[in-house]
Amino acid sequence: MSEEKKYVLVEHEKPWRYEEEGYTVTRGSAWTGPGCHLGCGVLMYTNDEGKLVKVEGDPENPFNKGRLCVRCLDLPEVTNSDKRLLYPMKRDKDKRGKNEFERISWDEALDDIEAKFNEIADSSGPESIVFLQGTGRDIASWISRLAWSFGSPNYGFPLSGLACYLPRVSGMMSTTGSFWVCDCSQQFVDRYDNEQYEVPEVMILWGNNPLISNSDGFFGHWVTDLMKRGMKIITVDPRMTWLGRRAEVNLAIRPGTDAALALGMLNVIINEELYDKEFVDKWCYGFDELCKRVQEYPVEKVANICWLEAEDIRMAARAFGNAKNGCIQWGLAVDMVREALPAIQAIAAIYQICGYIEKPGCMIAPPEILFYGGGFGSDLLTPEQEAKRIGLQKYPLLHHGFATLQADEMMAQMETADPYAIKGAWLQTTNTIACMGADPKRFYNAARNLDIVVCIDLFMTPTIMALADYVLPAATFPERDGIRVGDGPQRGETINKCTSVGECRSDMEINLELGRRFNPSAWPWKDVQEMFSAVYDGTGYDFKGMREIAPAYPQFSYDRHAKGMLRQDGQPGFNTPTGRIELWATQYANADLDPLPYFGEPDPGPTSTPELLNEYPLILTTGARNWGMFHSEHRNIPRLRAMRPDPIIEVHPEAASEYGLKDGDWVWVENQRGRAKRKVQITTVLLNSKYCSTDHAWWYPEGDPEKLFDVFDLNINNSVPWVPGKSGFGSNYKCMLVKLYKVKDGE
Ligand code: SF4
Numbered sequence: 001m002s003e004e005k006k007y008v009l010v011e012h013e014k015p016w017r018y019e020e021e022g023y024t025v026t027r028g029s030a031w032t033g034p035g036c037h038l039g040c041g042v043l044m045y046t047n048d049e050g051k052l053v054k055v056e057g058d059p060e061n062p063f064n065k066g067r068l069c070v071r072c073l074d075l076p077e078v079t080n081s082d083k084r085l086l087y088p089m090k091r092d093k094d095k096r097g098k099n100e101f102e103r104i105s106w107d108e109a110l111d112d113i114e115a116k117f118n119e120i121a122d123s124s125g126p127e128s129i130v131f132l133q134g135t136g137r138d139i140a141s142w143i144s145r146l147a148w149s150f151g152s153p154n155y156g157f158p159l160s161g162l163a164c165y166l167p168r169v170s171g172m173m174s175t176t177g178s179f180w181v182c183d184c185s186q187q188f189v190d191r192y193d194n195e196q197y198e199v200p201e202v203m204i205l206w207g208n209n210p211l212i213s214n215s216d217g218f219f220g221h222w223v224t225d226l227m228k229r230g231m232k233i234i235t236v237d238p239r240m241t242w243l244g245r246r247a248e249v250n251l252a253i254r255p256g257t258d259a260a261l262a263l264g265m266l267n268v269i270i271n272e273e274l275y276d277k278e279f280v281d282k283w284c285y286g287f288d289e290l291c292k293r294v295q296e297y298p299v300e301k302v303a304n305i306c307w308l309e310a311e312d313i314r315m316a317a318r319a320f321g322n323a324k325n326g327c328i329q330w331g332l333a334v335d336m337v338r339e340a341l342p343a344i345q346a347i348a349a350i351y352q353i354c355g356y357i358e359k360p361g362c363m364i365a366p367p368e369i370l371f372y373g374g375g376f377g378s379d380l381l382t383p384e385q386e387a388k389r390i391g392l393q394k395y396p397l398l399h400h401g402f403a404t405l406q407a408d409e410m411m412a413q414m415e416t417a418d419p420y421a422i423k424g425a426w427l428q429t430t431n432t433i434a435c436m437g438a439d440p441k442r443f444y445n446a447a448r449n450l451d452i453v454v455c456i457d458l459f460m461t462p463t464i465m466a467l468a469d470y471v472l473p474a475a476t477f478p479e480r481d482g483i484r485v486g487d488g489p490q491r492g493e494t495i496n497k498c499t500s501v502g503e504c505r506s507d508m509e510i511n512l513e514l515g516r517r518f519n520p521s522a523w524p525w526k527d528v529q530e531m532f533s534a535v536y537d538g539t540g541y542d543f544k545g546m547r548e549i550a551p552a553y554p555q556f557s558y559d560r561h562a563k564g565m566l567r568q569d570g571q572p573g574f575n576t577p578t579g580r581i582e583l584w585a586t587q588y589a590n591a592d593l594d595p596l597p598y599f600g601e602p603d604p605g606p607t608s609t610p611e612l613l614n615e616y617p618l619i620l621t622t623g624a625r626n627w628g629m630f631h632s633e634h635r636n637i638p639r640l641r642a643m644r645p646d647p648i649i650e651v652h653p654e655a656a657s658e659y660g661l662k663d664g665d666w667v668w669v670e671n672q673r674g675r676a677k678r679k680v681q682i683t684t685v686l687l688n689s690k691y692c693s694t695d696h697a698w699w700y701p702e703g704d705p706e707k708l709f710d711v712f713d714l715n716i717n718n719s720v721p722w723v724p725g726k727s728g729f730g731s732n733y734k735c736m737l738v739k740l741y742k743v744k745d746g747e
Contacts, residue, residue, distance in 0.1 A: 006539055007492060007552035008189050012060055016496065016547050023047060027058055028496035029484060029551070031477045032136040033429060033458050033507075034078050035071045035630035038214050039491070040064040041551065042072060044478050044498045052076045052478050052499045061551055062191050063491070064219055070627050074639055078476060079501060083459055083636050083701065085473035086502025093469055096448055099705040101471065106503065109470055114517045116452050117150065120423045126151030127388045128423040129452075130410060132158045134430035135631065138482045138495065142511040143428050144403070145377035149515050149522035153381055153389035154422075156404035158430060160411075160438035161724035161731030165216060166402055167335040170729055171344035174397055174587040177575025178365035178566055180348070180357075182327035184222035187364070187556040192229060196558065199229045200361035201323035204316070205243060206236040206347060207258065207333025213625040218329060234316045236261065238621060239650070239693055240685045249315050252687035254307040255621040256337045256602035256735030262346035263599060264302030265317040267294040269353065274321025276355025283357070283561065283573070286584020286595070290349060293596045305599065305607075307688060321354055325361040332623065333734055338723065339600035340730025341397075345585065346597035352581050358559050365566060366490055378403050380522050388420070395728030396591045408722045408731075411438075414446035428456040428507060429474075431463045434699040434711045435632040438720040438731065439673070441712060456510060459636060462699050462711035473504045480506030483532045483543065492536070492552035494543065593727055600725075602735040604671075606690075609737070616671055616737035618655060622716050623696040623734065636701035647698040647714055649678035651740065654689035656682045659740055666743040669694060671736050674718030677743055692738070 016027045023045040030040045041061020045054040055075045059066035088109035089101035120128055131147035131154065133140060147155035157164065172179050182203060188194035203223065210220035223243060227233065235247040236258070244250040253261055269275050270291050280287050303310040320326050328351050334343050356362035378386075390413055391406025392398050398406055414422045425447060432447075433440040447453060447467050455461075455468040464471055482495030497506075505513075508528045516523035525531040533542035546552065557563070564570045573579035577586045582595075589595040601608040606619065628640035635641055649669055651661060661667065665680045669692075678694055686693060698714040712718065719738065724731050 007549070007554060009549050009552055010060060010062065010189055016550070023053070024498070026478075026496050026498035028498075029493040030072050031138050031482055031484075031495045033474060033476055034633050036069070036214060037135060037137040038217065038219060039484055039493055040068060040072060040219065041066075042068065046498050050499055052079050055478075062189055063186065063551065064221070067221055069214065070643070071630060071634065071640065074628075074637065075476070075478065077637050077639055078634070079478055079499065081459075081637060084501055084504070085457065085459060085471060086504065087473060088503070089471040091469055093452075096469070097466055097706065097708070099465065106505070109472060110514060110517070113452075113454055113470055114514065117424065117518070120451060121151060124421060124423050125388075127154055127385060128152075128421055129426065130154040130156070130390075130405065130422055130424070131426040131428070132156060132430050132432065133428050134432075134435060135164075136429035136507070138484060139429055139507045141377070142508045145380070145522070146426070146511045146515050146518075148377050148380040149519040151381070151385055151519075153386050154405045154410070156407060156410070157436075158407050158410070158432045158443065159436040159731070160408050160720065160722045160733070161335075161338065161340065161729055162404060162407055163335045163340065163724075163729070163731040163733055164332060164436060165335060166404065167340040167729035168330065168344055169402060170397055171341050172348065175345060175348070175576065175582045175585045180363040180365055181217065182329045183361055183364045184218070184226060186217075186219075186222070187366070187553065189553050192225065196360060198325060198360035199226055200231050200325050200327050202232050202234060202320050202326040204234045204236065204320060204326070204328045205247075206328055206330040208329055208331025209237070209241045209243065209625060210329060210331075211242060212627060213331065215331060223329075232319065234319060238687055238691050239624060240687055248319055249312050250687075251306070251308055251312055251316060254305070254688070255333070255619055255691070256605065256732065257306045257599065258334050258337060259339060259343035259346050259597060260297065260302050260305040260599035261308070261313065262343065262350060263294055263297035263597060264299050264306075264313050265320070265350055266290070266346065266353070267297050267299060267302070268314050268317035269321040269350065270294055272318070272321070274318065275353040279355030279357070280353055283580055284352060285576075285578040285580040285582045287353065289596055290353075290583040293598070297599070320350065325359055326354065326356050327351060327361065327363050333621075335730060336623070336733040337602060337735060338725045338730050338732045339598075340725055341588075341727045342594065342597045342600065343730075349583055349597060352583065357581070358561055360558060364558070365560065377522065380519070391728060397587065397593075397727050397729065406724070406728045408724045408728075411443060411446065411722045414450075422450065424450055424452040424454075425467075426454050427463060427467075431457070431461040431632045431697075433466060433708070434462045434715060435697045436717070438717050438722045438733070440715050440717055442722065456507060459701070460705070461632065462708045465705050466708050472510055473502060474510070475501070475504040475506045479504060480508070481528055481532065481543070482506070482508065483535060483546070490554060492539065492541065492546050492550055492554075494547040494550045496547060588727075591727070602732055604737050605735065606737070612672070612737050616739050617690070618692050618738050618740065619690050620669065620719075620736045620738040621691065621693045621734045624693055626695065629695075629697075632697035632699060635699065644695070646679040647677070647695050648681045649692055649694040649740070650681050650683050650686055651692050652686040652689040653682050653684060655692065656680065661740065661742070667740045668743055669716065669719070669738050669740055671719045671738045673721055676716045676718050677713050680740075692740070
C-alpha cells in the first residue's frame with residue numbers, strides 16, 4: 001500500500017522542529033504525563049539551554065486548531081518544577097511511610113528490581129506480581145507488555161469495578177464488536193468543511209462536561225464548534241453546566257439512575273415509532289425482546305425513579321428520535337454506578353435503534369489502524385498463565401476490551417492469598433491511595449504487606465511515601481518520545497522530546513530496559529524509537545518518518561458495516577456472534593448475565609435503603625472536573641493550585657440552611673463507611689436540594705510526608721467500598737448517601 005493512500009496529510013508551513021526568535025520550536029502532541037491524554041497539537045519552545053519555557057497550541061493541527069487548556073499552557077511550570085523526582089531512590093521495606101529515601105543509580109535500581117522480581121517469580125510464580133497503572137494512554141501498552149513478557153497476566157487498573165472507561169469499552173465491544181465515538185469530523189484533515197461530513201442535528205451529552213474534562217479523545221470545544229454550525233444539545237447532569245444552560249433540555253437526573261432514564265427514552269422512541277425500522281431490521285439483533293423490556297419502564301415511572309419531569313424525558317427522546325442524525329457523548333458518570341453495563345447497554349441502544357451508526361454526524365467506529373492501549377503483546381502469555389488472570393473465571397466479560405485483571409478480586413486476593421498470594425506491585429502512573437482506588441486504607445493495609453513495591457511517577461505522592469521500596473523518576477511528555485494509541489480515530493501522531501530534567505527517563509524507556517532484562521525476545525528493540533517504528537510496521541513510515549508528517553489521518557469512509565470493514569472476516573455486519581448489533585447480548589447471556597438492559601437501584605440509596613436516609617440525607621456525586629487539575633495531579637503547581645486551592649463540596653442553599661452551613665465552613669462528608677474533609681461552597685448549580693457534589697483525589701503536597709500528606713483525611717473514596725457490579729464492571733463512586741457536619745477545632 002502506498003503512503004499516499006494510507007494517510008491524508010496536514011500541510012505544514014514548517015518542519016517538526018525549527019528556530020524562531022531565539023527559541024527552538026518543537027511540534028508534537030500533548031500526552032501523559034502529566035495530566036491529559038487527548039493528544040492536542042502543541043508547539044513547545046525551548047531556550048538555548050534546552051529548557052522548556054513556553055507552550056502554545058498548534059494552529060495547523062486540525063484536532064484542537066491552536067486551542068489549549070490551562071494545563072498545557074502551564075506545562076513549563078510542571079516540567080521545571082523543583083518538586084520533581086529527579087533520580088531513582090530506594091528505602092528499606094521496614095521504613096515504608098518514613099521520609100527516608102536514599103538516592104541510587106539507575107543501574108542499581110534496575111538490577112535490584114530485576115533480581116527481586118525474578119526471585120518472586122521463581123518462588124511464587126510471575127502471576128504473584130501485579131502491574132498497575134492509572135490513566136496514561138500511550139504508556140498503557142508498554143506497561144501491559146512488561147507484565148505479560150514477565151509472565152504475569154495481572155496487569156490492570158486499581159479501581160473498584162474498573163469503573164473508568166473500561167465498562168464502556170467492554171460494553172461496546174461485547175455487543176457490537178467495535179468502539180463508538182461521536183462523529184465531530186475529527187477523522188478529517190479539513191474537519192467541518194469536509195464534503196462527506198454533516199453536522200449532527202442533536203448531540204446528547206450524558207454525564208459529561210467536555211469543556212472541562214476533554215476526556216477520552218473528545219475535545220470539548222468541538223461541541224461549541226458544532227453548536228455554532230446549528231447543532232442542538234441535550235444534557236444529562238445533576239449539576240447545571242455552561243453547556244447545560246445552552247441545552248434544549250437539561251435532565252437533572254438523580255445520580256446513579258442513568259439506566260432508568262435511558263430505558264424511559266427507549267420506551268418513547270419505540271412506542272412512538274421514532275426508531276429507524278430499516279436499520280433495526282437489517283442490522284440489529286433482539287429488537288423484539290428489547291421492546292418487551294422497555295414496556296417495564298413507562299415514562300411516569302422513570303420520572304419518579306430519576307426525580308425528573310416526565311415531559312422533559314419525552315421531549316429529549318422525541319428530539320433525538322426525530323432528528324436526521326445524532327450522537328451521544330457520554331462520560332465517566334455512566335461507568336461509576338454499580339450496574340454500569342446495563343446502563344451503558346441502554347444508552348447505546350438509543351442511538352443504535354435510531355440507526356445513528358456509521359453515518360455523517362452520528363456514531364462512528366474509529367479505524368483500527370494502530371494498536372489499542374492494553375492490547376499490544378497479549379500473545380506473550382501462555383494459556384496457562386492467562387488463565388490465572390485475577391477475576392477472569394468469575395467475570396468472563398473481562399475477555400472483551402482491555403485485557404485487565406478485575407480490581408475488586410485483586411483487592412480481596414491481596415488480603416486472602418486465595419487462590420494464590422500477591423507478593424509484589426509495580427505501580428506506574430497510579431497514585432492509588434490518593435486517587436481512584438476505593439477504600440484507600442484497605443489497599444494501603446494490604447499493600448504494606450507486599451514483599452516489594454516499585455513506583456514510577458513524576459512527583460512524590462502519598463502512594464510512594466506510604467508504600468514504595470523503589471522509586472523511578474518518570475519524564476513529562478516534553479521530555480520524551482512517544483506515539484499515539486488509544487481512543488478515537490487513530491491518527492498518526494508523535495510525542496516529541498525537546499527537553500530533559502534531572503535523571504528522569506520516559507516510562508517507555510523504563511519498560512523497555514526492564515522488559516528486555518526479563519524477556520529479551522519480547523523486547524528486541526535497541527531504543528524506544530525503534531520500538532515505536534515496529535508499531536508503525538505496514539504503514540509506510542517509521543517513527544522518524546511519522547514525526548515529520550504527523551498528524552497523519554487514515555483514509556476514512558462511512559457505512560463500513562455495510563462494506564465489510566468492521567468484521568474480522570471481511571463480511572458485512574458487526575463483529576459479534578450474530579453479525580449484528582446485539583440489543584440482546586449473546587456475550588452477556590453466555591456470562592450468566594441478563595442479556596437485556598435493566599435498571600438496578602443504587603445501593604445504598606434513597607429507594608434501596610430508606611432506613612439510612614435519616615442519618616445520611618444527601619446524595620453525593622464525586623469527581624466533577626475542574627480546570628487546573630487532572631485527578632490527583634497539579635496540586636503542587638502554584639498557578640494551577642491557585643485556581644482550586646481547597647477541596648470543595650458544593651451544597652445547595654436549602655441544604656446549607658437546613659444544616660446550618662455557610663460558605664467557607666469546613667465539614668466532614670461522611671457515610672457509614674468513612675469520611676473526608678471538605679470546604680463548603682453554597683451554589684445553585686446543584687439542581688436538587690438533596691444533591692451535593694465534591695472533588696475527588698485530594699491530598700496536600702504541602703503537608704507532612706510522614707502523615708501521607710493528609711490523604712486519609714481528604715480522600716472522598718474513604719466512603720466508597722470495593723464492590724463491583726454483577727459483570728465485574730461498575731462501582732458506586734458517584735451516588736452515595738452522606739451527611740455533612742462541621743469539622744471541630746484541631747481536627
Ligand atoms: S485537552 Fe487540554 S490538557 Fe489535554 S492535551 Fe488538550 S490542551 Fe492539553
